[in-house]
Amino acid sequence: MMEWWQTLSLLLGSLLILMVLGMPVAFAFLAVNLVGAFVFLGGISGIEQLVINTTGALTSFTLVPIAMFMIMGEVMFRSGIANDVMDALDKWFGRLRGRLAFMAVGGGVLFSTLTGNSMGSIALLGSSLVPEMQKRGYKKPMTLGPILGSAGLAIMIPPSALAVVLGVVAELPIGRLLIAIILPGLLMAVLYALYILGRCTVDPDVAPSFDVEKAPMSERLIATARHILPIGIIVFAVVGFIFLGIATPTEAAASGAVATVLLALFKRRLSIKLFSESLFESSMISVMILLIVAMAIAFTQLLAFTGATYGMMDMVMNLPVSPKMIVLAMVFSIIILGMFMGPLPIMLITLPIFVPVVIEFGFDPLWFAVLFLIAIETGSTSPPLGAGLFVMRAVAPKGTTMANIYSAAVPFLICDFLAIALVFVFPEIVTWPVSLMFD
Template structure:
């Protein structure tokens, strides 16, 4: 059977089941079981696929997913995330557009607490947008900064999505977590430059208002009490990986322990909060692992049937240069993000894209970072980016989707600029990785 027909027989039913509303994990399960039975020799093919998938799921490389989920749940349920907002509020003072800058600062800090961008949108949107509107901020400066900065949860460790990407693409998790740091900070800087420029050129989008002055002593105390401990948690995850003191799995565990200890030290961790955090993180982790299991089996199905190699040969034979094809892949991810969630996009495209990138001789870590930025960009892209609807859910009553779309556009431009910068200068990804102590 020709490779393209095999690919069509595998991809077609998968996409159809997803369009019909079947959960992603079950759509993969159905296609994997039926496909392996029909294309890999009946029950022997199914058994081999199950054995390979079980072996992949029992790998310690997947443990960080659960640990990062615990970190995020404990942080949000214990109220530590709100402490960060209060501290930022003291530090920004009377700065014009201070609430918009708080959204970006909060997005960066919350990224170190959880890899869940939708959770960041929900928290920032529900806490900052009403205050912004009360102060006379216009829609572009109330909704946009939150949509843009919340996506940084994908780009700044700990990022559960980066761990999933590393597992599916078979990339070193520790190196990938270090590789995404600079691109994530570049995105935050681009957002800040835009907000500063917009507030300078159009002061009416973010009117200034009187704020009671905060003594420097109070600012320093708040920073030491609420921000400095977050730095310790970041070191417990990222620092120990960078210095070669721990594997990503060990670093994730140390980060989870540090988070629980911090919540205890602040007397914010009751037994009920601890139990609810564990159960919620376990539920989300199981859901993610089910999808990962389906993706691993799907990757093997494509490989065993020869569809991956046939497609790779076809792509390599296209009359375009290598970088143009890679750029087309990245833009495809953005386009898919307008209609699908991050995990389905990742599971469907990575098994096809990564072998092609490696065959071209490019660093797969560089492509992985571009892929994650594209995922974040797609999730905030009209008409159906998931982040847009989360924002609609938490925005004040009467907020129109058209206003959300317009507010998102400038930050989408910033995202595309970030893609261009990383695409042209791969050193942004490779330099920090090269400094790691292995």
Template sequence: MNWVETLIIIVAALLLLLMIRTPVAIAFTFLNIITAIFIWGGEAGLIHVIQSIEGSLTSFSLVPIPLFIFMGEMMFQSGIAPKMIEAVDKWFGRLPGRLSLMTVAGGTLLSTLTGSSMGSTAILGSTMLPDMRNKGYKDPMTIGPILASGVLAAMIPPSSMGVLLASMGGLSIGDFLIAIIVPGLLMATIAAVYLIIRAIIQPDLAPTYEIKHISLKEKLSHTVIYILPLGLIIFLVIGLIFLGIATPTESAALGTLGSAILAAFHGRLNMETMKKSLVGTIKITGKILFVIAGSRLFSEILSFTGVTRNLISIVQDINLAPIFILLMLIAILLVLGLFMDGLSILMISLPIYMPIAGALGFDPLWFGVLILVCIEIGFISPPFGLGLFVMKSVTKDTSMGRIYAAAFPFVALYLAVIALIILFPDIALWLPSIMSD
């Protein structure tokens, strides 16, 4: 069997398993085991599967994943996140689209705590949506900003998806977490500017309302209590990596400790909070580690059968400029995002994409950032973006059609961010280039 037939059979079998709703980790594991037995022989294939899984999951670089997830779970289960959003609210004046802008600002801060797009979307939906609707805000200025802000959780550290992509793609986790900061902030800025412009052009979408006067003393006190401690956690997680003082694992551990202290400070660190946080962490971490193990074995199978080598050769022989090949790769990711979740896309694309990127001379950090942005666009892309269904669970009285319509402008805005990162690579590479070793 040549490499083309092997690739067609593997991809067809994988798509069939995903179409019958087999969980992505189980689908890949089953396919990997069957393929390993076929190409390496029965016992030898099974031994290779076990050795590959052991090699994948015994890496110290994976430790930040459960720690970052635990941070987010603790913030979610302790109820601190909504209080932080309330503190942000006190600083917003009579800006056009005030509540929509607050959603983006709150979502940006929340991203430094949750690391999960689904969790951030759920928190913002349950916290912001009722108040926005009570004030007469329409779907484009309520559902849209919530979806757009939920995406930021993967683009601003700590990002479990970022750690996963870096680990699977063979990138420095610390460098990659720093590289996604500016693109994440750019996405938030573009979303905020769009909301202001739309609120000015169509004021009926975000009606003005009477704002209660809040004294400077009250603003400062809530900032000190709810926002400044968050700044310390951000420094522990991001600042120490940037300054070269701590590794991502050490920073994740310190950030987790800081989150626990913050929950205790607010009197919300109890056995119930810890139990729910640990259970949530174990469930999510188990799924992610399953994916990592499957991805590495999948890469080895593609390499052994000659698929990776021959695909690279074909790409190098194509008489096209690298930029056009890059656009083709991005287009494939965006199409996959219409139907598949981020983990599935990572498992399918990274084993093939990263070697191709290396052959074309693309900076791996820059290329990794582009992949992550594409995956997060898929999170809010109709018809099957996970963020859309999280939003539907929060607002049961809203049709999927209305949710789709609210998401489209932000999909377009984030596509513009991809274009900017391609045109100006320093958006992704500047911060890593100045960080301390």
């Protein structure tokens, strides 16, 4: 009979080795689950039980929002509604110094509410704004940094598919989690905007001012009514319905998807071809995510069945360190992992171990979940191997080096660390909006 730490080391070690060898995440989990169930749970009968439990978890309606959020994002981008939003924002920023950098933050917030996909936001904002910034004489810290930072808001402002995955794996209420991430996400956006304002004030050359034709107030209001207000209605159809207790997260996600399709139809941007392509692409992404989630749920159950989870909890609970320091160590370990791994593998490997410990300490798991999400996004834009950095490299103009991207990311990483510190010290940032919900 193996000790709990031997079992944990064997399962996690095998999983990491398979990933390092290049095996897709879902199949790495599948291989470890099958072998682990056969060895530790009694052969074929153990595998059968694991399959039954996993099937039950995967057929839960709590996973439906993932597919709905994917449809929303695909229709938004393919119909050009996202570009309309950028045009409307442009009219409001006018001649403000650093206006394109502020547009990156504003666009990041709005696209986050539409897609929940940080890599997609980096690709879109990077390809559309960076060339214009360079043409206007912006220096690289103010062309690349704001986009890297603000695109990371995609998982911090609902609808967020990754937040749904976290809620399912950690067994947290999805609706409460989607509401809990709103204020921290907006806090991060404000920190980015304050940095841009301060940097442009201290060093005006980093974002030279340039003349643009000032849009009349009537034109700005019309653009807002036509392009931004409808987005607000879609967001309300998701977040507002959850907050007011009108709909469950699954129902709210469906209403958001319907509202998005109706908006594209109203703008005469929705063709049969566009709709079918959106459904096909969103289905492919959803199936990939759901397969990974299924394997992660099975892995979580395997750890619990073998006693590895409870052994880890007992060890951590007896450490001569304050509980908050242990939680802080967890958060920083996620950031470090984020430099080398994608968000999903980090989430699926660490949550089964971290969440039971947090609950055992008596902390609010929603508070930890928000810290977890900020840490994951911070890691994805952290040197040397954060995935967001390489997406930016792919869409940045010729001549942009990884050194340029690294240095541009640092100030916004500092803003992320400040956001983590504020949420860590003031849990009310997370718990207060949740307490106002109409359950």
